[in-house]
Amino acid sequence: MATLTIDGKQVTVEEGTTILKAAEKLEIDIPTFCFHDKLEAEGSCRMCLVEVEKMWKLQAACATLVSEGMVVKTDTPQVRAARKGVLEFLLINHPLDCPVCDKGGECELQNLLFKYGSDKSRYVEEKRRFIVDPQSKYDDLAVGPQIIRNMNRCILCRKCVRFITEIAGEADLGTFGRGSKSEINVLPDIPVDNPYSGNVVEICPVGALTSKSFRYKVRVWQTKATPSICPLCGDGCNVKLWTKDDKIYRVTSRRNDFVDEGFLCDKGRFGFEFVNHPHRLKQPLIKKNGKFLPADWEEAIKLVASKFKTTREQSGADSLAGVGSSKLTNEENYLFQKFFRVVMGTNNVDHRVNSRHLLPSPSLKAKNQIYSTTNSINEIEKAKLIFVLGCDLLKEHPIINLRVMKSAMRGNALILANIESTRLNRFAQDELIYKKGSELTLINGVAREIIKGKLLDADRVRLSNSEMEKLREKVQPFDSQKVSQTTEISSDKIKNFANTITKAETVMILCGKEIITHPQSTEIIDSLYDFLRLTGHQDKDSCGVNLLWEDCNSLGTLDCGVLPDRLPGYIHVSDEALRKKVEGIWNAKIPDKPGLDFNLLLEAVHQGKIKAMYIAGADPVSEYPEEDYVKDALEKLDFLMVQSIFLTETAKLAHVVLPGASFAEKDGTFTNVERRIQKLGKAFDPLANSKADWYIICMLAQSMGYNFDFNSPAQIFEELVRVSPVHTKLSWQDLNETGK
Ligand code: SF4
Numbered sequence: 001m002a003t004l005t006i007d008g009k010q011v012t013v014e015e016g017t018t019i020l021k022a023a024e025k026l027e028i029d030i031p032t033f034c035f036h037d038k039l040e041a042e043g044s045c046r047m048c049l050v051e052v053e054k055m056w057k058l059q060a061a062c063a064t065l066v067s068e069g070m071v072v073k074t075d076t077p078q079v080r081a082a083r084k085g086v087l088e089f090l091l092i093n094h095p096l097d098c099p100v101c102d103k104g105g106e107c108e109l110q111n112l113l114f115k116y117g118s119d120k121s122r123y124v125e126e127k128r129r130f131i132v133d134p135q136s137k138y139d140d141l142a143v144g145p146q147i148i149r150n151m152n153r154c155i156l157c158r159k160c161v162r163f164i165t166e167i168a169g170e171a172d173l174g175t176f177g178r179g180s181k182s183e184i185n186v187l188p189d190i191p192v193d194n195p196y197s198g199n200v201v202e203i204c205p206v207g208a209l210t211s212k213s214f215r216y217k218v219r220v221w222q223t224k225a226t227p228s229i230c231p232l233c234g235d236g237c238n239v240k241l242w243t244k245d246d247k248i249y250r251v252t253s254r255r256n257d258f259v260d261e262g263f264l265c266d267k268g269r270f271g272f273e274f275v276n277h278p279h280r281l282k283q284p285l286i287k288k289n290g291k292f293l294p295a296d297w298e299e300a301i302k303l304v305a306s307k308f309k310t311t312r313e314q315s316g317a318d319s320l321a322g323v324g325s326s327k328l329t330n331e332e333n334y335l336f337q338k339f340f341r342v343v344m345g346t347n348n349v350d351h352r353v354n355s356r357h358l359l360p361s362p363s364l365k366a367k368n369q370i371y372s373t374t375n376s377i378n379e380i381e382k383a384k385l386i387f388v389l390g391c392d393l394l395k396e397h398p399i400i401n402l403r404v405m406k407s408a409m410r411g412n413a414l415i416l417a418n419i420e421s422t423r424l425n426r427f428a429q430d431e432l433i434y435k436k437g438s439e440l441t442l443i444n445g446v447a448r449e450i451i452k453g454k455l456l457d458a459d460r461v462r463l464s465n466s467e468m469e470k471l472r473e474k475v476q477p478f479d480s481q482k483v484s485q486t487t488e489i490s491s492d493k494i495k496n497f498a499n500t501i502t503k504a505e506t507v508m509i510l511c512g513k514e515i516i517t518h519p520q521s522t523e524i525i526d527s528l529y530d531f532l533r534l535t536g537h538q539d540k541d542s543c544g545v546n547l548l549w550e551d552c553n554s555l556g557t558l559d560c561g562v563l564p565d566r567l568p569g570y571i572h573v574s575d576e577a578l579r580k581k582v583e584g585i586w587n588a589k590i591p592d593k594p595g596l597d598f599n600l601l602l603e604a605v606h607q608g609k610i611k612a613m614y615i616a617g618a619d620p621v622s623e624y625p626e627e628d629y630v631k632d633a634l635e636k637l638d639f640l641m642v643q644s645i646f647l648t649e650t651a652k653l654a655h656v657v658l659p660g661a662s663f664a665e666k667d668g669t670f671t672n673v674e675r676r677i678q679k680l681g682k683a684f685d686p687l688a689n690s691k692a693d694w695y696i697i698c699m700l701a702q703s704m705g706y707n708f709d710f711n712s713p714a715q716i717f718e719e720l721v722r723v724s725p726v727h728t729k730l731s732w733q734d735l736n737e738t739g740k
């Protein structure tokens with residue numbers, strides 16, 4: 001540790017800390033352009049110059065390490081003169097086009113000029129121009145599908161290039177030329193088109209890089225920034241929604257180091273257009289003579305309530321079924337399953353519409369692991385070996401992909417096993433491409449190799465003798481030749497993998513969609529746990545099996561009990577004591593017989609046993625593997641009500657469609673892959689005559705004679721906390737900026 005004095009205040013920091021970071025601890029602001037704490041320091045802009053006693057010239061605070069007894073001054077006449085000089089130099093060539101520059105209003109150069117610069121220029125010569133088209137006065141160059149470069153404004157801080165190489169692991173943007181001719185550019189025919197390209201716009205301190213989707217649409221001071229969560233995958237990146245007049249103009253990051261470290265993928269950054277889409281549903285629709293006609297809420301709710309009531313009276317509660325969605329909030333999903341159990345009187349409620357094979361399995365529940373990741377996102381990158389199984393991380397979890405790349409770039413081992421090669425393989429020590437469906441054989445084959453080859457140090461094994469014996473028996477049939485034939489991976493590769501995983505100090509296993517929706521998912525995950533115990537990696541820091549659920553609220557929807565056999569917090573419906581506790585809170589009876597899962601529901605519809613269905617937020621016709629089968633089933637229903645923001649393929653089959661609200665139009669929470677519960681922010685009211693989904697559920701329950709008088713998602717969340725063992729100890733107020 002070293003103690004130093006900055007502007008008269010003492011601070012103690014670790015050796016190796018820079019002056020800039022030490023000053024940050026004292027909340028002393030030192031201006032910079034080229035510094036970013038997730039990038040290697042470059043010290044090129046010289047804006048952070050400070051006075052250090054006993055040093056004969058000013059030092060760059062971002063690149064100078066502290067030492068014991070150091071005395072630093074950050075605001076002296078000499079420092080101010082240096083800053084003024086740096087700014088004057090930058091302005092030699094920088095155009096004064098703030099009124100037409102997209103960065104105006106949030107530009108670091110503009111802001112620092114106001115603070116430290118001069119209002120006069122001594123430079124009278126013509127400014128340098130990077131002419132893109134001699135016929136045009138504008139020097140804008142599209143360097144990627146989303147990114148426009150205006151080199152005249154560039155201050156050559158190189159943050160964009162460093163981000164692309166150091167964080168995104170790409171090389172599609174670089175610095176070309178020398179001296180005053182240096183420019184940020186791309187190679188011919190190789191645009192900046194990587195999945196993280198939009199970050200360079202956010203990271204650029206000036207308006208040299210702007211995005212096609214935002215530029216020239218609105219001035220930043222006319223917009224409102226609402227903190228929220230990206231709804232486009234399970235990673236749960238924190239975002240700001242920039243809106244004006246009920247329209248999203250752009251999405252930027254809202255740094256949360258537990259999750260995203262201040263970066264977004266392009267899907268999250270540019271994929272918000274669905275909120276503004278003209279085809280959004282704006283009012284309730286009732287089908288009459290095969291055609292949808294607009295209706296008011298009262299008429300639509302009355303009709304739905306009477307159809308559900310009549311069906312229940314005539315055919316019994318179990319002739320009704322509900323399908324929730326992992327894209328709705330926790331509060332909506334909680335309310336949805338409560339509606340089915342209390343108002344409809346059935347446990348026929350599920351949300352798992354995208355697979356024929358349903359997780360979770362009760363046998364794995366016993367290990368209390370299956371429903372969540374075992375590690376935090378932050379922990380993933382700390383493992384000495386990351387093993388990714390059945391997952392295209394870049395496509396499924398782009399921000400976790402960045403963590404894994406970071407870990408590999410720092411020298412940790414990465415091994416991939418997939419049915420086809422993925423882009424992450426550039427960073428992998430090895431990539432095992434296996435035949436689809438042979439995952440279990442592969443895992444068992446590796447386990448056999450470890451046992452047979454006596455690769456283990458007996459002290460490390462975390463299996464009892466009887467468990468070890470069972471495992472030995474289980475993997476016995478998986479000899480290397482057979483495994484190689486089934487998986488189509490060479491025996492050598494399998495042996496190498498067995499060796500590497502056994503020797504690794506810590507092992508993190510990441511499983512994706514291919515495993516979660518696999519017919520043998522339960523066995524595969526069980527085997528992976530055995531595998532960790534066999535190699536002594538169970539219950540160690542930075543070790544674990546992580547299921548990376550796909551949707552923004554997949555884990556939350558499970559946690560909230562949108563399952564036919566589980567109440568919120570995985571209370572089994574047949575567990576009398578716990579069920580009674582929930583009944584006490586709900587002041588209602590809960591059926592004790594498990595309902596039908598989505599596959600069985602479809603069968604029951606085909607058999608004429610399910611007569612009416614309520615689908616909220618899901619689109620099974622598009623998501624279920626067999627479209628015609630699900631379509632035929634839904635067409636057989638006497639009554640189908642769909643709640644959605646678009647007239648989806650499923651909604652088209654409905655008798656009544658109720659317009660829900662998008663994530664930007666309501667409050668609520670999502671639970672990300674690491675079970676972090678994070679708050680959405682309502683940026684504006686629901687579009688036209690649409691309503692938040694939780695509100696629609698309340699309206700419907702009330703119309704059916706039940707007292708669902710919640711007036712906010714906060715109130716629903718507080719009830720969820722009382723009911724669900726998974727959510728105990730949480731409160732709405734406690735869900736601070738970084739979530740819990
Ligand atoms: S384009 Fe922006 S981020 Fe890149 S070097 Fe220029 S000023 Fe810096």
Ligand code: SF4
Binds near residue numbers: 231232237266
């Ligand atoms: S990684 Fe996922 S949550 Fe993060 S910005 Fe991309 S799509 Fe959104």
